[in-house]
Amino acid sequence: MRSWVVALLACTALGACASTMELSEGMDLSAVPPEQQADYAVFAQRCSKCHSLARPLNSGITDDAYWRMYVEKMKRQPGSGITENDRPPILRFLHWYAGSKAHTDTKTDGGT
Amino acid sequence: MTRAHVVFVATILVALLGALWPGSARALDRTFAGSVQLDENVAPMEPTTNAGTQTFYGFTAELSGKIAVDLSEHVSANVKICYGCHGFETDMAYFDLRVNDELNFRVGRFSPSFGAFNLRHDPANHKLADKPLPYDMGRMLRMRDWNLGVLPSPFPDNGVEVDGAHWFGDTAQLEYAAYAVSGFKASQGELDLDFVQSHSGSLYYVDNNNLPTGGGRVAMTLRLGPGVDLTYGASGMYGTYDPQNKFTYGIFGGDVWLRVGRTNVRAEWLMRRQTFDTSNQSALKYTVSPTGGDFFVKHGAYVEVEQPLGGGVDGILRADGLLRLGNIAAGSPLSNQATVLRYTIGTSIVIARGVRLKLSPELYQFNYTDAAGRNLEVCLQTAVAGAF
Numbered sequence: 001m002r003s004w005v006v007a008l009l010a011c012t013a014l015g016a017c018a019s020t021m022e023l024s025e026g027m028d029l030s031a032v033p034p035e036q037q038a039d040y041a042v043f044a045q046r047c048s049k050c051h052s053l054a055r056p057l058n059s060g061i062t063d064d065a066y067w068r069m070y071v072e073k074m075k076r077q078p079g080s081g082i083t084e085n086d087r088p089p090i091l092r093f094l095h096w097y098a099g100s101k102a103h104t105d106t107k108t109d110g111g112t
Numbered sequence: 113m114t115r116a117h118v119v120f121v122a123t124i125l126v127a128l129l130g131a132l133w134p135g136s137a138r139a140l141d142r143t144f145a146g147s148v149q150l151d152e153n154v155a156p157m158e159p160t161t162n163a164g165t166q167t168f169y170g171f172t173a174e175l176s177g178k179i180a181v182d183l184s185e186h187v188s189a190n191v192k193i194c195y196g197c198h199g200f201e202t203d204m205a206y207f208d209l210r211v212n213d214e215l216n217f218r219v220g221r222f223s224p225s226f227g228a229f230n231l232r233h234d235p236a237n238h239k240l241a242d243k244p245l246p247y248d249m250g251r252m253l254r255m256r257d258w259n260l261g262v263l264p265s266p267f268p269d270n271g272v273e274v275d276g277a278h279w280f281g282d283t284a285q286l287e288y289a290a291y292a293v294s295g296f297k298a299s300q301g302e303l304d305l306d307f308v309q310s311h312s313g314s315l316y317y318v319d320n321n322n323l324p325t326g327g328g329r330v331a332m333t334l335r336l337g338p339g340v341d342l343t344y345g346a347s348g349m350y351g352t353y354d355p356q357n358k359f360t361y362g363i364f365g366g367d368v369w370l371r372v373g374r375t376n377v378r379a380e381w382l383m384r385r386q387t388f389d390t391s392n393q394s395a396l397k398y399t400v401s402p403t404g405g406d407f408f409v410k411h412g413a414y415v416e417v418e419q420p421l422g423g424g425v426d427g428i429l430r431a432d433g434l435l436r437l438g439n440i441a442a443g444s445p446l447s448n449q450a451t452v453l454r455y456t457i458g459t460s461i462v463i464a465r466g467v468r469l470k471l472s473p474e475l476y477q478f479n480y481t482d483a484a485g486r487n488l489e490v491c492l493q494t495a496v497a498g499a500f
Contacts, residue, residue: 024423024465025424025466044374045374049371050237051232051236051499052236052237052466052468052499054465054499055145055466055499058465066141069141069182070143073182073188076213076216077231078231078331079228079287079331079345080285080333081341083281083282083285084282
């Protein structure tokens with residue numbers, strides 16, 4: 001019984017912290033310029049199917065060539081559902097993100 | 113895990129890093145990633161029962177680190193080391209030799225293509241703390257009674273796989289895989305697979321017999337509309353597990369995954385048919401039938417719905433279960449028609465980008481009682497998982 005109480009208290013505290021931080025693994029849309037939002041939508045939909053969006057957003061990668069290779073690699077993953085037409089918007093978003101303040105802030109925060 | 117194994121693994125990693133770390137080379141084609149999950153399975157334990165000792169009780173940690181290196185456009189290497197409940201494990205150590213998207217040769221140590229869940233078996237990639245029962249590797253209650261799930265995940269093995277994918281425009285992705293691996297193992301006379309022996313590096317990752325296990329998978333992903341994907345697939349593997357190649361196992365499964373926006377609906381069914389040694393009647397609970405008494409069948413299935421609720425919170429509903437039909441070891445509490453059903457209501461909360469708190473109360477319904485007379489049990493899976 002005691003372990004249940006400890007676990008529930010710990011979880012409540014962590015949950016409360018999370019709720020006050022209002023975090024998500026993707027981006028706050030208000031931080032994405034209107035002209036990038038359609039690209040972000042494709043990125044968020046396709047790249048969250050098998051893993052968290054935190055993986056690419058926290059990666060610290062800024063090299064377009066690297067992203068081209070990596071998105072191609074992800075496209076080949078079983079069941080990825082990433083098509084040829086998905087690649088340009090995903091790469092455009094990643095290019096913008098690499099140079100954006102949002103990316104700098106992630107790195108400053110230390111990411112995970 | 114002996115000191116020699118730690119030294120061996122460390123030496124391999126250092127050698128790989130030394131050979132491939134950017135120096136004269138570019139930073140372009142190397143990736144390091146990893147994950148950590150700390151789990152506490154809070155299960156009320158009756159003093160008169162052994163239920164609490166039949167799960168990973170208390171804190172358990174799963175750690176993993178992976179290095180992926182692209183040596184060229186057509187050759188890449190992956191090494192992934194995991195630390196789990198039974199020490200260090202080489203989860204991946206393979207080369208991919210890719211001719212084109214439709215033809216790739218994977219050589220080394222890897223989990224062969226089977227089912228849908230194994231693709232996201234890393235704790236950072238599934239939002240509940242534990243795995244579905246068909247793939248359970250130790251977090252289920254009464255795991256010793258059941259000898260885990262149908263195909264505990266992951267299931268790294270040594271071998272070769274041919275796989276590939278083909279896209280039909282923007283609407284369909286067809287993928288296939290065919291492989292030969294060492295296969296699962298057990299000692300002479302054992303009635304079920306020995307998953308520790310099958311994975312343990314203490315036996316030098318070598319086969320216990322001279323026949324590989326063969327298998328394959330075919331799956332199709334359809335784009336039904338913007339943001340709507342449907343993936344369905346079928347998998348199978350067949351081989352022998354004893355040192356003398358007398359006894360066989362066949363594992364088969366089907367899976368469906370519907371994704372609408374960020375909502376995921378998944379369903380999967382697995383079954384394992386396995387023959388066993390009936391020469392020692394006293395080792396078995398039931399009299400061996402002269403016809404068809406030398407095998408058992410273990411089914412497992414799950415259905416889950418994963419729904420983002422906003423603010424970094426996901427809700428997950430899951431129903432899963434196991435059904436075991438056939439003779440069993442003398443002394444087992446299971447009957448020849450044993451079932452367990454589990455109902456899970458879980459949540460996954462983002463604490464920081466890349467770090468999640470996972471909570472899931474679970475209700476187990478067994479068709480047999482434990483020493484305390486219980487056939488219903490509850491537990492609370494709590495975990496913090498992070499990816500980097």
